[in-house]
Amino acid sequence: MLDPKQLETLSAVAETGGFDKAAKKLFLTQSAISQRIRQLEEQLGQPVLTRTIPAEPTEAGRQLLQYFRQISLMENHLMNTLLPSGPRQEFTTLAIAVNADSLATWFLPAVRPVLDSQPVLLDIMVDDQDYTHELMRAGHVVGCVSTRPQPIQGGDSLFLGHMRYLCVATRDFARRYFPDGVTESGLAAAPTILYSRKDDVHREFLLHTVSYHGGFPYLTVPTPQGFVEITRQGLAYSLLPELMLDDDIAAGRLIDLFPQQHLDIPLYWHHWRVESELSQALADAMARHCQEHLRQ
Amino acid sequence: MLDPKQLETLSAVAETGGFDKAAKKLFLTQSAISQRIRQLEEQLGQPVLTRTIPAEPTEAGRQLLQYFRQISLMENHLMNTLLPSGPRQEFTTLAIAVNADSLATWFLPAVRPVLDSQPVLLDIMVDDQDYTHELMRAGHVVGCVSTRPQPIQGGDSLFLGHMRYLCVATRDFARRYFPDGVTESGLAAAPTILYSRKDDVHREFLLHTVSYHGGFPYLTVPTPQGFVEITRQGLAYSLLPELMLDDDIAAGRLIDLFPQQHLDIPLYWHHWRVESELSQALADAMARHCQEHLRQ
Numbered sequence: 001m002l003d004p005k006q007l008e009t010l011s012a013v014a015e016t017g018g019f020d021k022a023a024k025k026l027f028l029t030q031s032a033i034s035q036r037i038r039q040l041e042e043q044l045g046q047p048v049l050t051r052t053i054p055a056e057p058t059e060a061g062r063q064l065l066q067y068f069r070q071i072s073l074m075e076n077h078l079m080n081t082l083l084p085s086g087p088r089q090e091f092t093t094l095a096i097a098v099n100a101d102s103l104a105t106w107f108l109p110a111v112r113p114v115l116d117s118q119p120v121l122l123d124i125m126v127d128d129q130d131y132t133h134e135l136m137r138a139g140h141v142v143g144c145v146s147t148r149p150q151p152i153q154g155g156d157s158l159f160l161g162h163m164r165y166l167c168v169a170t171r172d173f174a175r176r177y178f179p180d181g182v183t184e185s186g187l188a189a190a191p192t193i194l195y196s197r198k199d200d201v202h203r204e205f206l207l208h209t210v211s212y213h214g215g216f217p218y219l220t221v222p223t224p225q226g227f228v229e230i231t232r233q234g235l236a237y238s239l240l241p242e243l244m245l246d247d248d249i250a251a252g253r254l255i256d257l258f259p260q261q262h263l264d265i266p267l268y269w270h271h272w273r274v275e276s277e278l279s280q281a282l283a284d285a286m287a288r289h290c291q292e293h294l295r296q
Numbered sequence: 297m298l299d300p301k302q303l304e305t306l307s308a309v310a311e312t313g314g315f316d317k318a319a320k321k322l323f324l325t326q327s328a329i330s331q332r333i334r335q336l337e338e339q340l341g342q343p344v345l346t347r348t349i350p351a352e353p354t355e356a357g358r359q360l361l362q363y364f365r366q367i368s369l370m371e372n373h374l375m376n377t378l379l380p381s382g383p384r385q386e387f388t389t390l391a392i393a394v395n396a397d398s399l400a401t402w403f404l405p406a407v408r409p410v411l412d413s414q415p416v417l418l419d420i421m422v423d424d425q426d427y428t429h430e431l432m433r434a435g436h437v438v439g440c441v442s443t444r445p446q447p448i449q450g451g452d453s454l455f456l457g458h459m460r461y462l463c464v465a466t467r468d469f470a471r472r473y474f475p476d477g478v479t480e481s482g483l484a485a486a487p488t489i490l491y492s493r494k495d496d497v498h499r500e501f502l503l504h505t506v507s508y509h510g511g512f513p514y515l516t517v518p519t520p521q522g523f524v525e526i527t528r529q530g531l532a533y534s535l536l537p538e539l540m541l542d543d544d545i546a547a548g549r550l551i552d553l554f555p556q557q558h559l560d561i562p563l564y565w566h567h568w569r570v571e572s573e574l575s576q577a578l579a580d581a582m583a584r585h586c587q588e589h590l591r592q
Contacts, residue, residue, distance in 0.1 A: 220419045
């Protein structure tokens with residue numbers, strides 16, 4: 001049987017990146033930390049942490065962490081059922097992964113009712129919506145918002161809806177670069193915004209909507225709010241989630257460059273198949289909110 | 297003499313992470329990419345890229361990239377001086393690193409006059425303000441916003457001002473956890489927000505202001521806007537940049553939990569000592585804006 005104390009120690013080292021910091025976190029000595037990790041490794045016959053700075057879990061370590069997160073969730077649920085909460089509540093921490101655009105728009109309002117009514121703390125990681133499920137598979141998180149429909153082995157997935165993106169610019173920007181509508185020469189000259197240098201969404205949008213294969217100048221700005229601000233300032237055109245647009249289009253601040261076309265990204269909530277009221281409450285809250293706020 | 301074509305190729309591989317993607321970006325065949333990299337490596341007698349997926353520059357590669365970025369900037373300045381810009385402008389891309397709170401507040405408004413008046417595209421990376429200068433030292437960026445006062449070798453640094461953080465919560469949150477003011481038992485029970493699990497700012501703030509050494513429950517949310525939203529929702533208290541607070545305090549939505557105390561983080565703009573009008577214009581624009589918007 002695995003010793004939960006050893007797993008907790010592994011989790012603390014993986015979380016803080018160091019034996020010294022884990023010791024501080026758990027109010028233990030550093031040698032107690034080393035001893036527990038050594039015992040765990042002896043039991044398994046292989047290392048669970050790399051001896052790098054920061055220390056990282058090995059593949060075996062990752063699987064242990066995933067298991068530990070799952071049993072923590074189950075135990076916490078059990079304890080919350082057995083011990084009605086007093087004035088000093090014990091919080092459950094849920095590690096989840098979300099794409100940046102969801103975090104900037106619907107995610108926090110969607111989970112707020114759960115955070116309001118239950119003693120839960122979220123540990124949110126942000127990654128590309130095509131990669132969040134890797135964080136879940138690796139055991140870093142217990143749930144994720146992802147574009148992937150297929151459940152991960154041992155998990156369930158729930159369709160939330162589509163995030164719709166519109167390709168927009170200020171009127172002045174459109175007049176300058178696209179005076180006669182969107183043309184190839186306009187696309188080759190007009191700066192847009194990518195989330196990172198490796199972001200292919202804009203290129204694919206142009207390919208699918210207007211079969212444009214050429215290059216285009218771009219800024220890279222790694223925050224959704226930066227996209228909005230730069231686009232509103234008239235410095236670039238960009239694909240923005242309609243949820244971030246307020247009344248920009250109705251008020252004439254921004255115009256839709258491709259009024260007949262848009263990009264719909266499907267989003268799914270993935271979570272481990274664990275008997276947990278909390279996990280269920282989160283999924284329900286998201287489904288309810290997205291039913292109203294995402295495109296179905 | 298180093299061949300700029302080879303350096304451009306190295307830059308494209310480092311940027312895209314692969315020989316195939318670099319080929320697409322430069323409209324070359326993959327074998328032309330391989331050949332250029334090989335020639336560069338033969339000339340230097342050492343590898344410039346790791347053969348991993350994604351490919352990463354080696355230490356030598358990083359130094360070459362840094363040099364390449366600098367000469368690109370200088371050449372672009374020269375060409376802009378020699379060739380007055382026609383209707384189809386060539387953009388200069390400037391890679392810079394900024395901390396998330398600056399990007400969410402003063403940074404874009406500060407540089408907007410330069411983006412408005414010059415054909416420049418920003419390639420923005422976000423990192424912790426204590427680490428951005430490492431991106432510059434590694435040659436990934438030509439300038440950065442950092443807490444570090446000392447210039448990097450070959451660079452200059454410019455003091456921009458202090459970002460002030462206030463420790464705030466909703467009135468209801470304060471009433472629930474700190475009914476008699478901030479106490480140790482309140483701090484042990486009240487959830488706060490960290491930017492990541494390794495974020496030590498909150499812990500240090502409590503240590504310095506009220507000598508509190510204990511633990512505290514926390515959410516982790518890796519976006520400044522997430523901090524603000526969760527704090528306004530009354531789910532946690534947190535250290536927020538005063539620049540993000542609008543009139544929350546005046547309007548009574550949030551209260552300052554430590555009215556006599558705050559956290560001031562000094563910020564510096566680092567850039568390479570390169571003769572470039574653009575680089576100077578950026579530094580001037582930032583200095584001017586921060587003079588007014590950051591604490592001096």
